[in-house]
Amino acid sequence: MNINAPRVGSMQFMAKDFCERAGLGYVDSPPYSERTVELGVSVSPEHLCFPMKILLGSAIEALEDGADTLVTVAGFGPCRFNYFGEIQKRILKREGFEFEIVVFDGPRDAPVSFYRNVRRVLSGSPLGPVRFLRLLPLTVLKGRCYDEIEKQAMALRALEVEAGSVDRAAEECLSMLLPAQSRDEVEEVRCAVAERFQTVEVDKARLHLRVGLIGELMTCIEPYFNFDAPRWLAKKGAVVERSLHMSDIFTPMGRNPVFGADDREIGLAARPFVCHGIGGHGQINVAAAAMFARRGFDALVHFAPFACLPEVIARTVFSRISNEFDIPVLSISVDEQTGREGIQTRMEALTDLAWSRYRERVNAEERESVKA
Amino acid sequence: MRIGLPRALLFHHYGECWSSFLSDLGFEPVISENTTGDTVIRGTVVADNEACLPVKVFAGHLLELSELSDAILVPRVVSQQRGMKACPKYLGLPDLARSMDSAMPPVLAPVMDLGATWNRWAREWYEIAVKLGVGAEKASHAVRKMVSSLRAGITETVEPTPSDFRVGVAGHLYNVHDHRVSLGLLDRIREMGAEPLTVEQVPRRLVRRELKALPRKIKWEFENRIVGAVLHWNRAGDVAGVIYLNSFACGPGSMIGALIDDELSREGSVPLMTITLDEHSGETGMVTRIEAFLDMLRRSRIDTAPGARDKRGGGGE
Numbered sequence: 001m002n003i004n005a006p007r008v009g010s011m012q013f014m015a016k017d018f019c020e021r022a023g024l025g026y027v028d029s030p031p032y033s034e035r036t037v038e039l040g041v042s043v044s045p046e047h048l049c050f051p052m053k054i055l056l057g058s059a060i061e062a063l064e065d066g067a068d069t070l071v072t073v074a075g076f077g078p079c080r081f082n083y084f085g086e087i088q089k090r091i092l093k094r095e096g097f098e099f100e101i102v103v104f105d106g107p108r109d110a111p112v113s114f115y116r117n118v119r120r121v122l123s124g125s126p127l128g129p130v131r132f133l134r135l136l137p138l139t140v141l142k143g144r145c146y147d148e149i150e151k152q153a154m155a156l157r158a159l160e161v162e163a164g165s166v167d168r169a170a171e172e173c174l175s176m177l178l179p180a181q182s183r184d185e186v187e188e189v190r191c192a193v194a195e196r197f198q199t200v201e202v203d204k205a206r207l208h209l210r211v212g213l214i215g216e217l218m219t220c221i222e223p224y225f226n227f228d229a230p231r232w233l234a235k236k237g238a239v240v241e242r243s244l245h246m247s248d249i250f251t252p253m254g255r256n257p258v259f260g261a262d263d264r265e266i267g268l269a270a271r272p273f274v275c276h277g278i279g280g281h282g283q284i285n286v287a288a289a290a291m292f293a294r295r296g297f298d299a300l301v302h303f304a305p306f307a308c309l310p311e312v313i314a315r316t317v318f319s320r321i322s323n324e325f326d327i328p329v330l331s332i333s334v335d336e337q338t339g340r341e342g343i344q345t346r347m348e349a350l351t352d353l354a355w356s357r358y359r360e361r362v363n364a365e366e367r368e369s370v371k372a
Numbered sequence: 373m374r375i376g377l378p379r380a381l382l383f384h385h386y387g388e389c390w391s392s393f394l395s396d397l398g399f400e401p402v403i404s405e406n407t408t409g410d411t412v413i414r415g416t417v418v419a420d421n422e423a424c425l426p427v428k429v430f431a432g433h434l435l436e437l438s439e440l441s442d443a444i445l446v447p448r449v450v451s452q453q454r455g456m457k458a459c460p461k462y463l464g465l466p467d468l469a470r471s472m473d474s475a476m477p478p479v480l481a482p483v484m485d486l487g488a489t490w491n492r493w494a495r496e497w498y499e500i501a502v503k504l505g506v507g508a509e510k511a512s513h514a515v516r517k518m519v520s521s522l523r524a525g526i527t528e529t530v531e532p533t534p535s536d537f538r539v540g541v542a543g544h545l546y547n548v549h550d551h552r553v554s555l556g557l558l559d560r561i562r563e564m565g566a567e568p569l570t571v572e573q574v575p576r577r578l579v580r581r582e583l584k585a586l587p588r589k590i591k592w593e594f595e596n597r598i599v600g601a602v603l604h605w606n607r608a609g610d611v612a613g614v615i616y617l618n619s620f621a622c623g624p625g626s627m628i629g630a631l632i633d634d635e636l637s638r639e640g641s642v643p644l645m646t647i648t649l650d651e652h653s654g655e656t657g658m659v660t661r662i663e664a665f666l667d668m669l670r671r672s673r674i675d676t677a678p679g680a681r682d683k684r685g686g687g688g689e
Contacts (some may be wrong), residue, residue, distance in 0.1 A: 034427075044631045045626070045629065047621075047622075047626030047629060047630075047634065047648075048626060048627075048630065049623070049626075052433040053451035069541075076457065076591055077457065078457040078458055078459060078460045078463060078591070078592070078629045079477070079623070080458060080623040080624055080626065081446050082457075082591055083588065083590060083591070083624075083628075085588065086587060086588040086631070087627060087631065087634075090444045090506075090630075090631070090634045091630075091634075094634070103588070179553050216413075273467060274464060274467045275467070276448055276450070276462065276463055276464075276467075276482075276483070277455075277610060278460045278463045278464040278467075279460035279463060280460065282460065282464070306422060307422045307424075307623070308422075309459065309461060309623040310464075312420050312422050312423055312461075312462065313464035313467065313468055314425075315420060315422075315461075316419075316420050316467075316468050316472065317467055317471050319471060320470075320471045333422060343650040363680075372672070
């Protein structure tokens with residue numbers, strides 16, 4: 001049994017790690033490329049949203065590479081993604097691929113189907129269901145560590161003295177994380193990671209912007225969709241913080257350890273603008289926008305696939321957030337026609353605006369202090 | 373006090389219950405006029421440009437009401453049946469309305485969650501009524517009446533008119549039954565000599581039976597209805613063809629569009645045509661397509677009718 005899971009941030013890492021420890025085969029989807037987009041767009045109906053087209057293309061690439069079981073997550077949200085598993089199965093069968101697909105719903109929404117799905121994945125593993133499920137928490141913990149490394153890298157990249165030193169540190173940290181086999185070992189790795197990042201030389205006095213990156217899961221996390229916005233922004237002197245992390249979604253009880261606010265706080269922060277869950281990650285993005293603005297960020301960048309249902313609503317709300325907190329918000333829709341240059345021009349305009357506002361504020365503060 | 377009700381989206385499903393709720397409270401319900409070209413244009417200007425057509429139409433109706441009423445009622449419909457989900461657009465509709473135009477009158481957004489037991493959401497309606505200065509007894513009476521009428525409203529089905537050339541029109545009620553949005557689709561079909569059959573004319577019982585066969589449940593109520601009706605028409609063969617009316621950028625609609633497409637692409641299925649609507653759709657393009665589709669259906673009926681070959685042979689000689 002060769003399993004493949006969608007490639008989104010740390011999801012691939014977690015799935016691979018889990019399969020290795022459970023004695024299952026795993027096939028990586030290759031990194032997203034133009035070929036992925038072409039394959040996906042050629043088989044999918046016009047009106048599917050962009051991430052779905054990409055996932056289809058990516059699934060085809062994985063099936064070509066020898067995967068035979070596609071594992072994916074659906075959930076019973078109001079967003080159209082909840083029916084994607086079924087559409088994906090039909091489209092790929094029509095294209096003549098031989099495979100099995102296991103669509104996981106949340107264990108709380110559909111306990112019976114969750115158990116059945118576990119059994120189906122289990123048929124290729126030597127482990128029993130209990131030991132199998134016991135592997136999960138450690139996987140999520142490792143995913144969390146992965147996301148924390150990424151978060152730290154985004155926060156430091158704009159301040160690094162030597163270009164590329166943060167990326168090198170992040171890579172080393174990931175290779176340390178890979179072999180960890182128990183809770184204690186992961187804790188050790190986390191300490192080692194903190195130490196490793198301490199050794200990176202940073203210029204703490206350097207002037208920098210703070211930019212919040214929010215948006216739909218795929219477009220916000222995967223560098224292929226947002227044209228590597230975090231790195232690009234870092235070059236323009238921006239420390240970046242992101243609202244969504246894959247391991248937060250898998251952490252039970254709505255704790256979101258990497259983002260750092262639990263679901264209740266998110267609901268409260270979003271309440272003046274959106275007072276009900278709107279599916280997908282609309283609510284958490286609105287909350288994150290409000291939280292970032294309150295913490296004094298200089299700008300927000302919002303990525304969403306074209307016509308994404310929850311994000312369209314979130315976006316209409318951003319104009320209010322922008323007015324209320326006096327913060328520039330740039331919202332970018334991404335689809336298969338989007339080009340890198342167009343996006344970068346717009347992000348450049350945003351960073352220029354943010355820098356001029358920043359300098360104005362610093363000058364005003366200086367004048368104040370001279371007066372005093 | 374005049375309270376506005378936009379004649380768009382879910383008004384086509386629950387409008388009567390909502391407006392009688394308002395008049396029970398002693399308010400004057402102001403219902404916007406039927407959609408016109410102007411409504412669509414005004415809505416398109418203020419709404420997000422990636423929103424679907426019905427949401428843009430909704431925005432147009434809101435603008436119309438903003439001058440005529442002191443408050444606007446935009447209930448937040450969370451689900452229509454137990455275990456079902458609403459489209460994110462319905463969930464965020466009040467927030468959308470609030471952030472659209474700063475000159476709007478206050479938006480009243482009580483939750484309506486028919487999937488949950490009514491005492492969990494009816495309280496919000498009651499509180500809003502009390503806040504507007506209605507006595508407690510009158511308010512609770514109005515809420516009770518509305519809840520029971522909402523429940524009763526769900527089961528009604530309209531008997532189809534008898535005809536031997538029927539075309540199924542599948543699509544959201546707020547698109548199909550809005551004359552401007554659907555560009556008069558139903559009337560056009562009638563003018564061309566066919567009888568349109570809409571989704572709500574298929575009894576729920578049959579819809580449920582068809583849905584059982586699907587490998588994965590659909591979680592949106594209206595889309596469930598549409599898919600069930602289309603599958604029923606396909607199996608029972610009581611329509612000559614199916615027209616699926618979808619609005620551009622409709623999320624659930626795009627998913628079930630793909631599903632219907634797949635189900636009806638099998639051998640021996642009823643012919644299917646998908647029409648996608650947006651604010652730029654023109655009547656002429658639509659008429660041409662319906663005409664072509666109906667002509668094709670008529671021709672295939674003649675071809676497959678008993679004795680068709682003799683007739684055609686006779687004509688050729």
